[in-house]
Amino acid sequence: MSRKVETVLFFAATQQFVAQTCWRPLADVYRSRDGWVVKFELPGVGREDVQVTIQGCRLVVSGIRRDWILEQGCAYHAMEIPYGRFERTIELPCGMEPQRFQLEFRDGLLLVRVATEGEQR
């Protein structure tokens, strides 16, 4: 029993425990002059596979990272990049303008720029 509990504790500690069926990309959040910039770590994800939605204070980035066969006759020896569906929700302190955001892919990172209502005024 205790071995199992330890395993569980380990996962709890590394925050991987409350596993969603999707994986969560890491994100940085910046405060900019006219709003927010949120940077997501999404290498290997095609632009067409990413959806961004804003509902009130929530910025939701979801999508899928597809794996592809590098070349014929090669098989995994180790794997730790999460593939498949991902989803990340960032809660920001105040309301945003749903229409006004920009996406930018740079070197495997997705940048989302959001203008806030307050800054707009």
Added chain:
Amino acid sequence: MNEQETGTQTLPLLPLKSTVLFPYLLMPLSVGRKASLAAVAAALAAEEKEIVVVAQKDPGVEEPGQDDLYTIGTKAVVRKMQRPNEHTMELLVLGLERVAIIRVETGEPYQRARVRPLPLPEDTSPELEALRRALIDLAGRAVALAQPQAPPDLSQMLLGTEDPLRLCFLMASMFSLDPEKEQALLETPSRLEALRLMHSYLSHEVQVLELRTKIAADARNEMSKEQREYLLRQQLRAIQQELGEKNPEQADVEMLRERLEKAELPEEVRKEAERELGRLERLPSASPEHNVTRSWIELVLELPWNALTEDQLDIARARSILDDDHFGLKEVKERILEHLAVLQRNPGAKAPILCFVGPPGVGKTSLGQSIARSLGRKFERMSLGGMHDEAELRGHRRTYIGAMVGRVIQAIRRAGAKNPLLMLDEVDKLGRDFRGDPASALLEILDPEQNRTFRDNYLDLPFDLSKVFFITTANSLDTIPRPLLDRMEILRLRGYSEEEKLEIARRYLIPRQYRETNLAAEQCEFTEDALRHMIGRYTREAGVRQLERTIGRVARKVVLRLAEGQAEKVVVRPEDLADILGPELFFPEKMRRELAPGVATGLAWTEAGGDVLYVEAILLPGGKGLTLTGQLGEVMQESVKAAQSYVWSHADEFGINRESFKDYGIHIHVPAGAIPKDGPSAGVTAATALASAYSRTPARGDTAMTGEITLSGLVLPIGGVKEKVLAARRAGIRRVVLPKANEKDLREVPEEVRREMEFVFAERIEDVLAAAVPGLARPHAAQPAA
């Protein structure tokens, strides 16, 4: 069929040996089987990296087919993978959803499974919420028990898991459930059911954990208690040293030494005791020998080596004490007073060793007590009945575990003087077996020449028993070994006569029963006739125990009547006794006025006193020889045969025609047929009965007889004259034929009885016949009785 519509999928299959993967949970897995390795590789090659994980029913199966797998499994995605070597793979898989396996497709190099998602219906109910909370509670306890130092956020995490199904799965993976239980949880049809299952599993787990914790705690407690005691002792020692005190063992030895110095001990004993005390000092107190030695020294210090109680040698006082305590027993009292007188003249005289022999209840033991009282000696008594171990008398050697000093020395120690009166009860009931023969040990104890230096095995020092006044008691002398008997002076206590019993009842028994029942003498009175009736018809005994109980019963009945409101004094008369005590229990032989020819009146002695018995003889025409009935013992049978031979051989002299009885047998019976009888004293009675039968002349009904006969016709003396005479009188017989040699014994018979009765003393059988069968021809040789 369209896969998208039905939601069915075909995915690589990964069988698990002894665990179950739940949805929403991550699980590390180690894969080693070839087929499994291939299945994982295939899953990873696909874009979705999905795989179906199913538990095996039997973990022992290496290549499971469809039948070896459960039908419900989990669709999972492989999150991480690495290969530490060629043959194994380590995975981290994430359960996605529950699936039903429709079909297993066997193939090389791995199996695939066709699966259909099996979501649980969304149900909500108050019970669901209640169970969820109970479960969280229970899990908190379980975690606390299993790992007291578990971080608090674990229960926080459980609390934060809102979905009850997820909560169940989470707990199932935390606590080591059996694979069967885990599978059952995975297969539950509803959330509610899942919660219930989990709750029952977890309750069990908690119980097991609590028990384990308790056991561990108990063990810990025990340990710390011992340590604590040790520490306290160390401290105590330190404190004592600081205060300049000695430790308790040392103080103990000092105390013993002090007592030893004060005690008056013979030189030899003192030397031995000092030696042992020195040994005790060196022995650690934890050693078992410490205690043995210590109790030995205490024994030596407590024994009355020189302590004597002073004898009260006032003969008059002694006589009055003896007379107050016991009625009758004249002879015994006389003997005791004689000893007393000797002690008065010569205080250094050896104490006598007496043996009281008599039937139960005649007061042997209490007589011992009053002797001690009259002498002013300590009284100690021990029962030897059933004792069969010599060591009980003489002690065990100290080398044995649990060794004890013998009973004799124990009694002396209790008495606190070396000249107590030591009563050894039931000396005739000593046992004897392979452990030894206590009677032989008694030989030494009771021998005045040897018991001056009696050595108890435990004490192992000579102790002087020669000043001890020994009294033994026995019911019969037959079972006492001869050498032992030889060392004692026998005093017979006969049974009490009716007159004596009457007196004892009046003086001792009735007052005692009044005291017991708190009756006043004005409230109740026993008439003399009633007492006689109770003695004769309700009791048959040598002593007075039964009589005392009977009086007690009457007294209680009287108390009952008084309690029920009877005001006047209750007078107990013979006619009331049937009401109080029930029908009479004993019927003494009554005198038969007219005797048929062939019947003669005899007298018998029993432990309970004397008795009248009739000897009946009849001729059996056409019969042969002599038939004897009535439970006659061997001696009695021989005595009857001798009587017959004598009468037959002297038939002519008695005017009996031998020819006419040639073809007759003879039958002799002695009622009551159920009571065993023995002894030679019925010889004359048998001869009388036979003579009467042959001559067809009746014997006198008012004459009883007793005496042993010889073939030459002599009448020999018998015992128990007093009892027999009293029995004859009781039955209403006023004429008794006794052997001439017994004339002197009549002194024992109370004066008033003697005056009432006529005695005939016989030397030869002819004298008896002349007195008892008046119709018989007088042989010329015979002389009439004096």
